Amino acid sequence: MVDWSGGNDRGPTPKKDAIWVCAARDGVTDAPIYLRNRQLAEKWIRAFLAEEVDAGHRVLAGFDFAFGYPDGFGKALTGSDDPFAVWDWFAQRVKDAPDANNRFDLAGEINAMFPGIGPFWGNGRRHDIPHLPRKGSAREGHGLPEKRAAEAQAKGAFPVWQLAGAGAVGSQVIMGLPVLARLRAEFRDALRVWPFEPLDASIAIVEIWPSLIAKAVTATMPEGQIKDAHQVALLAQTLSRLPATQLAAMLDIPYTAEGSILGLGHVSLLEETAMAPAAPRPLKNDCFAMPQGAHWTPVDDALEHLRSQLRPVTGIENLPIAQVAGRFLAGDVEAARAHPPAPNAAVDGYGFAGPAAEGMQRMPLITGRAAAGAPFSGAVPEGRAIRILTGANLPEGVDTVILQEDVTATPSEIAFQGPLKKGANARKAGEDMVAGQTILTSGRRLSPADLGTMAAAGIGSVAVRQCLRVGVLSTGDELQDPGMPADAGQIYDANRPMLSALIKHWDYTLVDLGRAPDDQTKLRAVLDQRAADCDVILSSGGASAGDEDHISTLLEGTGSFALWRIAVKPGRPLALGLWNNTPVFGLPGNPVAAMVCALIFARPALRVLAGGGWTEPQSYQLPAAFSKSKKAGRREYLRARITDGEVEIFTSEGSGRISGLSWATGLVALNDPAQNIKPGDPVTYIPFYSFEP
Known part of the structure; x- marks a missing residue:
């Protein structure tokens, strides 16, 4: 999804009302990417589409500007009702550079082709432009409708004629259509445009309007996030979550030369999907079925089976980075900006153009200084130096910094012993991270250091897995709660406090399922009532094949049961299965065996179920x-x-x-x-x- 802009270059720091792009797959978003001007944006989009096509993927690419004009405009402008003729007309005439473009002048020239005054208005220049009024009320007699049918249906949408001022979208259209025309030419065999063409190729270009899901954007936007960045991420996530049938229904509209906005008539569905937690796919019913073979399963075979069969069962949510420590990333994270964003000084000292020759060197000082957060706005002439502090951006004309301890300074000059190589004590822009670089990968458990890395790269929020809810259940008539009176035939339940503490230590959400007696009816009731509260259940006891091993008996009735006889000491039997799609790990009742099996088998399995990668313990x-x-x-x-x-x-x-x-x-x-x-x-x-x- 692309949030477009009709303005000039917005500078290196991410800003609102700029170009933001975000990709999503299966409800998992990449980090939104800030693109400071249309030239960089077109290059990025072209490379992204080429990479996806080469990989054999299909892409729905949405742009938030109108693909057409109200009825009658195309015919009057080009002599044809073909919307692509309008695209090509603009592509041939728009002049665009990062710091200037001719959109206002071109709009005036178009207005001169129509009777009366208009239809374009909103001159954003200081000087008057022939035929382009500053106010919409000054227009008259141009003979065209004020809105397309899509704008009339989308409450709050602005007409395409307004070029400047609050809510104006007209400049985005004029500056966006040439880009689409070039993409269409470059990907001719692989790209189709909705609703003008059948979507029978790898790339579908569609018109979007993020304000269709404005309520969801407002409700879910993290504090401090740039709205443009959040709304393209949320819309990309929402559309990628939709089942194929629902997306097909949105795309199934009649041809219209005006174009249309994807999702019109389906706002409630989009809002509900945007607000709902991402639903993970359930595990396969036979995920625990061990291939036929040896009576006893080696430990390595059991671990490999879990590794190959399990996948995340947790949903996905976007959270501010301050809230994601310990969570697992639900998608790769790309740097939103370079770090450092500009060349800067690594030390306190004096900056100049290097290198410096051997021997005593003297340089006049210019007035002013460069400090972090207070850059020097001018240029430093060759042969002169400037006072500079650690972290300050290098002014124009400076590429080398000498330590203040190595300098003898007066108010007017510095003296030092050379030589000093060019680039000394200076950091290059992006030497740590560059914008668009993948800095953290999906499945990573986020550490405090990761939060610092993301913050430095301009990331305000990320898609993470919801915290895994682990139910802990003990079974057995012989068990009594610690601290309660116990007779000679009872033992205290050591497993539940031990396993519960382990779950909390692993930063999962503990769901205490209590104790269940050796009674299938009561045990079934516990599982029926509480399975929905858990993403996975760890039970202990009743996991073998005896008369009182009720966990095994109940799981056997689900059709998903597997009793693993593992060649391990302590341990041996592991009962595994699904109860109402919730995976159940039946651990041995013996506390030592329960702990060892939890560490060896449950720990890596829970990590995968939580959204992380499989890991081996360090030995x-x-x-x-x-x-x-x-x-x-x-x-x-x-x-x-x-x-x-x-x-x-x-x-x-x-x-x-x-x-x-x-x-x-x-x-x-x-x-x-x-x-x-x-x-x-x-x-x-x-x-x-x-x-x-």
């Missing part, structure tokens, strides 16, 4: 401080900690000894083959802090 090779003989056939994880640079393991490998988790600072992973470990042998140690989200 280290360290010498063993223990002896162990391990049988072949399964992966073993031992509770361990480091003492004097060596890895020792907990005295008991019993999976019921939960205190070993508090004693340990990590795990030792012993691979599937048989091993005979002696003190000093290298072993793989995974610290608990490596199991981050």
